[in-house]
Amino acid sequence: VSISETDNFVQLNQYRLMDEIGKGSYGVVRLCYSDFDHTNYAMKIISKKRVMRKAGLNLFCCLLFDNFTITVMITSIIGRPGDNGKNSGLENLQREIAILKKVDHPYVVRLFEVLDDPSEDNLYLVFELVDRGEVMEVPGKPLSEQTARKYFTDVVLGLEYLHYQKIVHRDIKPSNLLLGDDGRIKIADFGVADVFEGDDALLNKTAGSPAFMAPESLQNSRDKYSGKGADIWALGITLYCFIFGKVPFDDMNRMGLYEKIRTEETALNPQLEDLLLRMLIKDPNERITIKGIKILVKSML
Numbered sequence: 001v002s003i004s005e006t007d008n009f010v011q012l013n014q015y016r017l018m019d020e021i022g023k024g025s026y027g028v029v030r031l032c033y034s035d036f037d038h039t040n041y042a043m044k045i046i047s048k049k050r051v052m053r054k055a056g057l058n059l060f061c062c063l064l065f066d067n068f069t070i071t072v073m074i075t076s077i078i079g080r081p082g083d084n085g086k087n088s089g090l091e092n093l094q095r096e097i098a099i100l101k102k103v104d105h106p107y108v109v110r111l112f113e114v115l116d117d118p119s120e121d122n123l124y125l126v127f128e129l130v131d132r133g134e135v136m137e138v139p140g141k142p143l144s145e146q147t148a149r150k151y152f153t154d155v156v157l158g159l160e161y162l163h164y165q166k167i168v169h170r171d172i173k174p175s176n177l178l179l180g181d182d183g184r185i186k187i188a189d190f191g192v193a194d195v196f197e198g199d200d201a202l203l204n205k206t207a208g209s210p211a212f213m214a215p216e217s218l219q220n221s222r223d224k225y226s227g228k229g230a231d232i233w234a235l236g237i238t239l240y241c242f243i244f245g246k247v248p249f250d251d252m253n254r255m256g257l258y259e260k261i262r263t264e265e266t267a268l269n270p271q272l273e274d275l276l277l278r279m280l281i282k283d284p285n286e287r288i289t290i291k292g293i294k295i296l297v298k299s300m301l
């Protein structure tokens with residue numbers, strides 16, 4: 001990887017890096033332009049050190065002699081029982097890249113190239129640019145029902161493809177759904193995705209974003225839970241976000257949030273829906289009255 005800092009932009013091989021267009025726990029995504037094919041791409045920049053640290057690896061120590069940097073990687077993988085160390089940072093990264101190389105579907109983001117200079121901390125993933133970025137902000141402006149249904153259908157087909165390929169995504173949420181100029185959705189971010197054998201992934205650790213975690217993944221029992229089922233739950237929370245512009249379960253405190261996910265009925269309970277429908281009856285003679293509303297609300301409380 002030849003890196004040149006001329007003027008005020010970075011050139012990586014044929015790619016000229018431009019504005020930052022995405023940011024997350026993984027690192028940043030920058031818009032980049034290729035001199036080869038005169039096309040824009042999205043470049044995800046991942047710090048290998050940060051990935052290692054995040055995976056609970058000990059620090060490596062770097063001894064500097066003269067101008068040589070002899071990096072002695074003294075790492076001890078703090079594996080959790082049953083992890084058999086597969087969660088070390090670089091294994092995570094290799095798994096993510098292997099999955100990205102395997103997927104090929106109109107509703108899943110496409111990886112074109114990986115630029116990895118062993119002597120460099122950064123790893124560069126070159127993706128197709130999905131022009132309009134994240135489908136929506138959460139909390140944010142709800143989508144119209146028609147738009148919500150359109151996007152939801154794309155995600156369902158994209159997720160069906162991933163499950164068919166024996167991949168569970170494990171972090172389905174609006175910020176990982178990118179919107180193209182063609183109005184189609186692409187599922188992105190396989191940072192915590194997993195491949196499985198047989199009919200389903202049997203998981204025992206949580207992953208992804210707390211507000212989208214399935215209740216069965218938050219039980220204190222050691223029982224394993226279905227990876228596909230957890231993706232479907234996250235898809236449900238995502239659809240709720242499309243319609244209401246916010247997540248159904250929220251709490252300042254992580255434990256409080258988990259309790260709500262485990263126990264609280266989804267705010268859109270049938271009675272609320274029933275009340276809404278009765279208030280929105282076109283025919284005023286059929287429409288619910290204040291008296292009727294008070295009876296319904298009382299039965300809801």
Ligand SMILES: COc1ccc(C(=O)/C=C\Nc2cc(OC)c(C(=O)O)cc2Cl)cc1
Pocket residue numbers: 021022024026029042044109127128129130131132133134178187188189190191
């Ligand atoms: C306003 O215009 C915009 C156009 C494109 C973007 C954009 O692309 C953002 C994130 N992109 C990505 C993120 C990923 O993970 C977190 C992955 C992955 O790891 O699969 C791939 C991509 Cl592309 C943003 C704004």
